Amino acid sequence: xxxxxxxxxxxxxxxxxxxxxxxxxxxxxxxxxxxxxxxxxxxxxxxxxxxxxxxxxxxxxxxxxxxxxxxxxxxxxxxxxxxxxxxxxxxxxxxxxxxxxxxxxxxxxxxxxxxxxxxxxxxxxxxxxxxxxxxxxxxxxxxxxxxxxxxxxxxxxxxxxxxxx
Numbered sequence: 001x002x003x004x005x006x007x008x009x010x011x012x013x014x015x016x017x018x019x020x021x022x023x024x025x026x027x028x029x030x031x032x033x034x035x036x037x038x039x040x041x042x043x044x045x046x047x048x049x050x051x052x053x054x055x056x057x058x059x060x061x062x063x064x065x066x067x068x069x070x071x072x073x074x075x076x077x078x079x080x081x082x083x084x085x086x087x088x089x090x091x092x093x094x095x096x097x098x099x100x101x102x103x104x105x106x107x108x109x110x111x112x113x114x115x116x117x118x119x120x121x122x123x124x125x126x127x128x129x130x131x132x133x134x135x136x137x138x139x140x141x142x143x144x145x146x147x148x149x150x151x152x153x154x155x156x157x158x159x160x161x162x163x164x165x
Contacts, residue, residue, distance in 0.1 A: 001025075006032040013038050019045045023052040026060065037061065047094040050157045058159035063152055067137050068165035069098040076102070076135030095155075095163075106130065106139055106148065 005013060006029055013029070013036060015022045026038050040049065040062045050057050067074045069081065070093075080101045084091040091097055106127075111118060113126035130148070131140040139148045155165045 002028045002032050002034075005029060006034040011036045015040045016043065018043075019049040019052050023049055023056075026053060027056055030056065039063070042066070042095060045096060046155060046157075046163055047092070047096070050161050050163055053157065054161055055159045057157035057161065060157040062155050062157070062163075064095055064155050064165075065149065065151055066095050066098045066102065067151070068153070068155065069093045069095060070163060071165050074136030076137050079135055102134060102137060102139075105134055 002025065013034075015025065015038060017040075022038075022040055022044050029038075038060045040046075040060065042063055042065050044062060046062045046064070049060070049062065053060065067077055069077055072078050072081070077098070080098055081093055083101065084093045084097065109130060109132070110123055110127035113129060114122040115126075118126070128141045128143050128145070131142075132138070137149065137151060141148050153165065155163050158164055
């Protein structure tokens with residue numbers, strides 16, 4: 001696949017996979033002379049991909065479905081970073097941990113709305129009633145509407161293993 005794509009003249013390659021396989025493909029494609037862009041979806045594990053690629057990650061783009069954990073522009077990020085600090089170094093602030101934090105907040109709100117004796121159906125109804133801004137990140141469910149957010153932005157890996165947003 002690397003040989004075929006390197007010769008194809010493609011200006012960009014979109015990858016959907018885990019970070020190890022994506023990193024190996026990027027390295028091999030660059031070694032084969034491919035000079036186009038690489039795009040990944042957030043599933044890749046952005047920080048893991050950056051760590052795996054190191055300097056070879058420069059310019060790799062990753063779509064994100066969570067607010068940046070590296071920019072204090074949103075209240076939810078400031079809240080999350082403070083909570084991560086309180087964990088005493090046991091939590092690395094990155095996109096994956098931000099997603100877990102937001103998922104826990106939304107789930108806790110669903111449980112609160114479902115009441116003390118929540119049933120499965122009560123929890124589902126409670127979650128489906130959420131249409132709320134969580135510190136700059138809107139979550140909106142409804143009956144049959146279980147994709148809670150339309151948020152997407154791009155981040156870019158740097159040559160020193162960091163993620164720019």
